[in-house]
Amino acid sequence: MSTVPVAAERAALAAAPGARGRLNVARAAAHFQAAPMAMVFLCFLVFPIVAIVVVSFFDYDSVQIIPRFTLENYRELLLSKVTWETYLNTFRFAAMTWAVTLLIGFTLSYFLAFHVHSTLMRIGLSLVCTVPFWTSNIIRMISWIPFLGRNGLLNMALLRLGIIHQPLEFLLFSDFAVVLALVHLNTFFMMIPIFNSMMKIDRSLIEAARDAGARAPQILWNVVIPLSKTGIAVGSIFVIALVMGDFVTVRLMSGGQSASVGLMMANSISLLQYPAAAANAILLLFLVLGLIAGIVRSVDIRGELTGSIARARAADE
Amino acid sequence: MNERKRTLGFYLLAGFFGLYVLFLYGPTITIAVLSFQGPNGGLTFPMNGHSLHWFANLFEPQLVGDFGGSLERSLLLGAMVMVTTVVVSLSAGLAYRKRFKGDTPLFYLTVASLVVPSILVSLGVGLMFSQCGLDTAWYGSAFGAQLTWTLPFGLLIMFAVFSRFNPSYEEAARDLGASSWQTLRHVVLPIIAPSLLGVALFGFTLSYDEFARTLLTAGEDNTLPLEIFAMTTNITTPVLYALGTLTTTFSFVVIGSCIAAIAIIQRRRAKRAA
Structure with a gap:
């Protein structure tokens, strides 16, 4: 397809000329194009949920989180x-x-x-x-x-x-x-x-x-x-x-x-x-x-x- | 169906639609009227004279906290989220026209981002930052948390755009010797420009009004919605309505100019095609 950066395209055409090569370049480019969105979701959706899971097993007192494994939070809940x-x-x-x-x-x-x-x-x-x-x-x-x-x-x-x-x-x-x-x-x-x-x-x-x-x-x-x-x-x-x-x-x-x-x-x-x-x-x-x-x-x-x-x-x- | 006479059903449904619009806008109009209360007026009717007293009140710093500062931060954050949403959604939208590894997980991540409760994202980002020893701030953690709300809308709009996009324009450009970048810059982008304006509108307004995702991620300095929420608990004068009227008017101006820009582009195109 059409949205490959010029340099990448040139390099790929040299390596594998013809339609097949072009398709491969397009695929490689697609990964770059999707990467920013994947990164945002990874950093601000997946990791935060992991953080919640981890903290949900932590202990706490009235001022701070204490990183010590416990099931007490779930039991209480x-x-x-x-x-x-x-x-x-x-x-x-x-x-x-x-x-x-x-x-x-x-x-x-x-x-x-x-x-x-x-x-x-x-x-x-x-x-x-x-x-x-x-x-x-x-x-x-x-x-x-x-x-x-x-x-x-x-x-x-x-x-x-x-x-x-x-x-x-x-x-x-x-x-x-x-x-x-x-x-x-x-x-x-x-x-x-x-x-x-x-x-x-x-x-x-x-x-x-x-x-x-x-x-x-x-x-x-x-x-x-x-x-x-x-x-x-x-x-x-x-x-x-x-x-x-x-x-x-x-x-x-x-x-x-x-x-x-x-x-x-x-x-x-x-x-x-x-x-x-x-x-x-x-x-x-x-x-x-x-x-x-x-x-x-x-x-x-x-x-x-x-x-x-x-x-x-x-x-x- | 076009030539058929309008039935009773049409009028009933049109009436229902009208009532819904009244329901949708009635309260906003009500507070707009009430924000012009006289200096002794209260939160409900009747109007006790009319004045600009409460709007003037808004700009006295001791009364409403940091209105100016929070407005400035909200505008800046809105602009940041808007630009990022347009660029990242467009890029991902282009990727989805091809096949790539992980396209299915990314799609479900996008849907998940829409359905995971906002307060959960807020809590998670807040916890992640504190557990990593980082400070939360409106331009960092809140910016990221808001993107999890605006990017899915951006990508869904790109899906709608590209599923109607005719690839023969690109093929023609390529046949004439245009590079991929030239094709994107001179063919694809101009064609989808109105939709990108739409994505920008979503990006800005959703960020500008976001509350739950910002609540635990904004750090020390409030954004405007956080400031307004704080006001609801301790202010019981029409100054609240004045603020509401002002921000709503601002939103209307942003929405109006965006829609007008899209309409003008479309009309020009129609003219050129004729």
Whole structure:
């Protein structure tokens, strides 16, 4: 291919002229091109996880980590009732957020893919949904205060309409607020992959179904949903992973009244109990990867994400 | 489908879409309005007069900590992450058009980088630095930790770009005697320039707003999101909204100019093609 540095190419052409040589050079170059990314992941993802694993077996006191092997961190973690309640609570947040974002994300994508026909309009509307993703999450959470607070817009409106007679207390600083904010922040991650999948659906399949007498709900259930499966899977992976590891949203929106695994870790860290946080991190990592492996098994995620590169390359060989 | 009359379904779905957009932007607009509260105004409606009091307040150093310094650091870090993300993602994207040893592990590492919880990356990088006796700093450890979030997005965008890329342009350049470097510089890069702008946008904004991955890796000096988070716990005046409005406006300007640049490039191309 085309992206070999000139010197390397010349050297290789001298050594092995002809197409075969050129292909080999291209392969060698590919390694150089992929190396920077591999290095970043190695240094800032793989090694740090190794560091967490190591530290999770270390001892500690109130001021420092003591490098002495112990299983105490895991014993304490796994035998504590609080741990499992916190994990259960986190799963609950994840499940609720997943269900709501799936419903909203699917509906939005369906509208964009099948009811909006001008390409410009489609790009415009999907940008409208994407722009907030490029702004600060923390600010977006804070923005709910004047809306949900005791004297917030929602309470005022409901009072004025006579639906309630006292301000609702559960709106801000509650599980409700947490899930609302999680949905607010993460629907994007569900919507875009589903929209991508839907755009790849061959429109003639839908015409065919219609000609064969299928009604709209039948087309949706038997054609659109099965063919959007990969997008749904990718979106679900994003949402579940993001919510399982979240602690900022839970901290800010529950006002410290609700627990999540991330928050539990953050608390250990603020008490300088790094080994305890590390053991918790490993447990969380296993659970998240387990959940994701379950989802990945049902779809071809690589084909979905790499597009036709993989196929084109396979044809090349 | 195009010529069919708009059904009831269309209007219901369009209404739903509109409500979602309101849900998405409503809170941001609300705090934008409230940031113009009068000096005696509170965190909720009603408006108690209107003023620029809270914006002015923002620039008094004793009130909001190190706003100026953290903003400067965040901008610099954002620029560093942006450039690195574009270069490294482009390079890896080019590699994936060929076969190389380890392409499968690298792909799964990329996906893992997206799904491993941010707080875990933050903790891990922090621990790795402290165990190696190194100091964490925003330009070192936090920079690396943020790349684990921006690079996967960059590579996924490159996948999307190259799966639609027509290789006959490159073949034509090569047939005319262009070297590989010339082909990349004069053929491939101009064609994919708008997508690279998109990658840059992801790189900058995701870094500029990143909180969890920076939390345990930034060292002594805060970045802007860390500063804002600290403010949420001890400040209960509309100055918080003023800061929010200011950073959101800044983000909008960055996003807007990026999208405008892409649109202008595309329009010019369409004109030239016509």
